[in-house]
Amino acid sequence: xxLLREPFWREYVFxxxxxxxxxxxxAAGTARALDAALGEAAHSLLGEAGxxxxxxxxxxxxxEVAGRxxxxxxxxxxxxxxxxxxxxxxxxxxxxxxxxxxxxxxxALEDVAARLEDVPGFNGYTWLLEPSLSxxxxxxxxxxxxxxxxxxxxxxxxxxxGGSSVTVLLEHIEYREQVAAALRExxxxxQVVEVRLPGGGASAPxxxxxxxxxxxxxxAVEAVRAALxxxxxAELTAEEPGPGSSLTALRGLLASLATRVRVQPLxxxxxxxxxRLVLQGSAPSPPGPGEPPGPEHLIVEVVxxxxxxxxxxxxxxxxxxxxxxxxxxxxxxxxGPPAGQAVLESPRWALAQGLTGDGPVGxxxxxxxxxARETADRLGDxxxxxAPEAAQEAIEQRAERLARALRAGDGASAVRExxxxxxxxVLTRKLQxxxxxxxxxxxxxxxxxxxxxxAPTGGRLALxxxxxKLEQLRQSLMSLADAVEALKDxxxxxxxxxxxxxxxxxxxxxxxxxxxxxxxxxGVAGGEGAEPRLVFLVDDRVTAADIEEAIRRAAGRDxxxxxxxxxxxxxSARSLLIELLADVRRSIAGxxxxxxxxxxLVLDHATVLAALRRLEVPPATANALGAGLGAVxxxxxxxxxxxxxxxxxxxxxxxxxxxxGLVTALLADRxxxxxxxxxxxxxxxxxxNGQIMREIVVPAGRPGLLSLVNRWRREFR
Amino acid sequence: MLLHVDGVHKRYxxxxxxxxxxxxxxPGETVALxxxxxxxxxxxxxxxxxxxxxxxxxxxxxxxPVGAMGPDEVRRLRRQIGFVFQHxxxxxxxxxxDNVLLGLVLGGVPKEEALERARAxxxxxxxxxxxxxxxxxxxxxxxxxVAIARALALEPRLMLLDEPTAALDPILVGEVLDxxxxxxxxxxxxxxxxxxxxxxxxxxxxxxxxxDAGTVVDEGPPEEVFRRCRSRIxxxxxxxxxx
Numbered sequence: 035x036x037l038l039r040e041p042f043w044r045e046y047v048f049x050x051x052x053x054x055x056x057x058x059x060x061a062a063g064t065a066r067a068l069d070a071a072l073g074e075a076a077h078s079l080l081g082e083a084g085x086x087x088x089x090x091x092x093x094x095x096x097x098e099v100a101g102r103x104x105x106x107x108x109x110x111x112x113x114x115x116x117x118x119x120x121x122x123x124x125x126x127x128x129x130x131x132x133x134x135x136x137x138x139x140x141x142a143l144e145d146v147a148a149r150l151e152d153v154p155g156f157n158g159y160t161w162l163l164e165p166s167l168s169x170x171x172x173x174x175x176x177x178x179x180x181x182x183x184x185x186x187x188x189x190x191x192x193x194x195x196g197g198s199s200v201t202v203l204l205e206h207i208e209y210r211e212q213v214a215a216a217l218r219e220x221x222x223x224x225q226v227v228e229v230r231l232p233g234g235g236a237s238a239p240x241x242x243x244x245x246x247x248x249x250x251x252x253x254a255v256e257a258v259r260a261a262l263x264x265x266x267x268a269e270l271t272a273e274e275p276g277p278g279s280s281l282t283a284l285r286g287l288l289a290s291l292a293t294r295v296r297v298q299p300l301x302x303x304x305x306x307x308x309x310r311l312v313l314q315g316s317a318p319s320p321p322g323p324g325e326p327p328g329p330e331h332l333i334v335e336v337v338x339x340x341x342x343x344x345x346x347x348x349x350x351x352x353x354x355x356x357x358x359x360x361x362x363x364x365x366x367x368x369x370g371p372p373a374g375q376a377v378l379e380s381p382r383w384a385l386a387q388g389l390t391g392d393g394p395v396g397x398x399x400x401x402x403x404x405x406a407r408e409t410a411d412r413l414g415d416x417x418x419x420x421a422p423e424a425a426q427e428a429i430e431q432r433a434e435r436l437a438r439a440l441r442a443g444d445g446a447s448a449v450r451e452x453x454x455x456x457x458x459x460v461l462t463r464k465l466q467x468x469x470x471x472x473x474x475x476x477x478x479x480x481x482x483x484x485x486x487x488x489a490p491t492g493g494r495l496a497l498x499x500x501x502x503k504l505e506q507l508r509q510s511l512m513s514l515a516d517a518v519e520a521l522k523d524x525x526x527x528x529x530x531x532x533x534x535x536x537x538x539x540x541x542x543x544x545x546x547x548x549x550x551x552x553x554x555x556x557g558v559a560g561g562e563g564a565e566p567r568l569v570f571l572v573d574d575r576v577t578a579a580d581i582e583e584a585i586r587r588a589a590g591r592d593x594x595x596x597x598x599x600x601x602x603x604x605x606s607a608r609s610l611l612i613e614l615l616a617d618v619r620r621s622i623a624g625x626x627x628x629x630x631x632x633x634x635l636v637l638d639h640a641t642v643l644a645a646l647r648r649l650e651v652p653p654a655t656a657n658a659l660g661a662g663l664g665a666v667x668x669x670x671x672x673x674x675x676x677x678x679x680x681x682x683x684x685x686x687x688x689x690x691x692x693x694x695g696l697v698t699a700l701l702a703d704r705x706x707x708x709x710x711x712x713x714x715x716x717x718x719x720x721x722x723n724g725q726i727m728r729e730i731v732v733p734a735g736r737p738g739l740l741s742l743v744n745r746w747r748r749e750f751r
Numbered sequence: 752m753l754l755h756v757d758g759v760h761k762r763y764x765x766x767x768x769x770x771x772x773x774x775x776x777x778p779g780e781t782v783a784l785x786x787x788x789x790x791x792x793x794x795x796x797x798x799x800x801x802x803x804x805x806x807x808x809x810x811x812x813x814x815x816p817v818g819a820m821g822p823d824e825v826r827r828l829r830r831q832i833g834f835v836f837q838h839x840x841x842x843x844x845x846x847x848x849d850n851v852l853l854g855l856v857l858g859g860v861p862k863e864e865a866l867e868r869a870r871a872x873x874x875x876x877x878x879x880x881x882x883x884x885x886x887x888x889x890x891x892x893x894x895x896x897v898a899i900a901r902a903l904a905l906e907p908r909l910m911l912l913d914e915p916t917a918a919l920d921p922i923l924v925g926e927v928l929d930x931x932x933x934x935x936x937x938x939x940x941x942x943x944x945x946x947x948x949x950x951x952x953x954x955x956x957x958x959x960x961x962x963d964a965g966t967v968v969d970e971g972p973p974e975e976v977f978r979r980c981r982s983r984i985x986x987x988x989x990x991x992x993x994x
Contacts, residue, residue, distance in 0.1 A: 712840065719854030
């Protein structure tokens, strides 16, 4: 305290305080300036709070036409809809949409979202509804549950589904906390648990085996349901059919097209699942024992047994019209001894014959059309297979629109286009996933690259699936969809045309391709058809181990249990942006605070710390003073400016400041060298330390706040 | 007695700088402190001015023990003891006049009086016309004379001069010695001069004190010390004198 008797040291304390105040002002000002600039950008992007309800993203090159079409589509819905062009960001042109009050209802909002699909270059949308909350990261079935429950909460005006999230529009801002708490109770304190039952059934090629498998799997499923009933809040599997149902339908479609192979083994010959057999196929001569099978030979893989017969899939070649042939074993890549007589029945051949008048149109066609209808109806669910990113909303909405169109029976061409788009998108994506790293190289619609993926069920067949096959599937689905539409319209002419198309296009599919598709479907669904899956909503206190144990006790078998948090409740998009801006502001303030403290230490205080060592102050005292000074400077600027950096709170700022100060003290002689002989001269003249600092040391030091303040009080300028 | 150094000891780590040095300086007396480099002469001067603390013994200035002085007393002591350094120690950013004024003004002397005393001091060292120049614009001899003027302006009772000509070009040594000789002849202030200039000591000093290895080995009037040559150091200086 004796130091403070000297004016210089009092002013020094004043300079430290002034540094803190100015530094905090500088840090906060810089942060606020940036905040204002970013806020201006946000304003141009999103408009005023509550001004717009929706932002539609379209590809930049579609901006003009998209704007016109968006206007037309939405004004058609309600003349009071207002569409305003927004800024272009990262290749996306944005349109801000203001909806009239009568459209701020759940159905209307979802209809608006569905219409956006038809905007050229459409690339997604973001709800700006205010006041609102959003629940993101939802499992598809839970999303609908959350939407329903959220819509029934007091203060909720609408709960709009979109992708894997639900946007909850509130009646008034004052409901926000209450609704957020209710939603958190629903999702954040719960978890979605998926139970898979491996080995639920084989990949059965025909109806009878499938039914047997389904029966066994069904009892296991019921056992699991019973076991988990006490633990589960709700079963989401039952709420809405998951993607498995749609894939089952798709799988059924493919299975109905596949040639059925039944092999009657020779006496004392046993055929096991996985065995491979060689048949003559369309080759001019039967397979020769000891030789490798030729390209025209058929290779059949045994996938099941019924009675004394083995059931198989053709994994190489095409059966054509079907026949009875001798089956030889395939042993180490070569044709082995005869194993039995194979009967091949091709439903496609029968269908084609029936349509051309050589056979009855009959039951198979009807069944095929039925399967196609089911497939189409469930295509909406297919999209649930896709990762729930916002980018996938387009596919989903397209699918929903398709489902609506099918139910309403309108727009045949739009239906077909949508159906094909969804199917192709989903399958392409799942192919990419199934193919794994490096498996797919640009397998777009026009690409020539191939996808290689192991056959998931058998695991022994290296399946190569190229874009042409995808196109064939697309063609088949197209014709089937046409057939469905024709059936729905009851137009005989269209029905006939559709059936002819089906006959032509179905005829283009080969048996080995169908087998590849079947295995692909099984594989992408993780054993779809073979692995029953159940999805439950449980309390977050229930662990996966609890569930596994319950299943083991009740069903006597192991299950794969995957648990994940049900979802996350977020503020609205605008609130998120505001929070983000606040984070940026605090971070900028933090960075500026560190810079200010560092600059002050180097420019002002390094000089003083260096001089103190020459004024008989012990080095340890000078270092401690430096550390304290740094802590006070950074801590002060930090707290006054409201700064915040990740992993650096107020205590961290004090510590960081102390470290900065200590380093400054240790390096003071290098950062701001002082002339020792001048200090000694001052001492020899009887000057006080303060006088020496003011008249000799500080004027010779680096320019800073201290030298500025000191200049006014100096005797010798 | 103006200054009484009584058995002062000082060590720098293991090295003994002063080993029981005793000497006196009377008011107006000029004492030449001589000895080989590193014998402790400069350390003794710094101890007298309390720029360095010593380990044992005592130094009395005007009968007051310097070692017991508090900070304020030390500053008052320093204002009564002018110190001239070997390397001038001028404040580079200040003019010649401001360098001389610095101790006066900050020591509380009214500005007018300080200015008068500073100019008078500069006149005594023959630098009356150079007061607006900066140290960097001066020769070594002129710089040392400014340093002497700065010490003189305080009107000290004792001047400590630490080899004031050692850093000078031989051509410039004379002008500084002349100034010092003039000061000595006025007998206005006591002077303790560390020097190797034997002829200067013979001509100006009232007494010579010879030091070697931190102790005083001989002292007395210069003629007597260099004539009797009781020490190796005295013999060396005597040879220099003869040559």
